[in-house]
Amino acid sequence: MVKFEHIALIIYVSASTAGVLIIKNVLNTLHYKNTYGLIYQLFNLNLIFGICLYIVSFITWLYVLSKMSLNTAYPITVTLSFLAILVFSTLLLKENFTLNMGIGSLLCIVGIIFILK
Numbered sequence: 001m002v003k004f005e006h007i008a009l010i011i012y013v014s015a016s017t018a019g020v021l022i023i024k025n026v027l028n029t030l031h032y033k034n035t036y037g038l039i040y041q042l043f044n045l046n047l048i049f050g051i052c053l054y055i056v057s058f059i060t061w062l063y064v065l066s067k068m069s070l071n072t073a074y075p076i077t078v079t080l081s082f083l084a085i086l087v088f089s090t091l092l093l094k095e096n097f098t099l100n101m102g103i104g105s106l107l108c109i110v111g112i113i114f115i116l117k
Helices: 004-029 035-041 045-067 070-092 099-116
Strands: none
Touching: 004 045, 004 070, 045 070, 070 099
């Protein structure tokens, strides 16, 4: 049976990853010449949406922490977030993926398997 804290953990990773990717995508497209231009750009709806997702992830993280031990929840969420950001930043933002990143990802997955055993 799936516990709600496991669902919350997946919500945290999803919202955090989506929020970071949206914020990064918006920041890649910002162009301003002065302080007023920067302030105007900060009211970009996509940026606000990314920030809201990140806030949702933080609130969800608080719930996860209240239900799971830190020494289990933290490594799992960090690794899942790392892997999700690695995959989606490569696919959506066209960032580089190297052999070292692939090897590191496999090591992270092995580490999570050890933690869960």
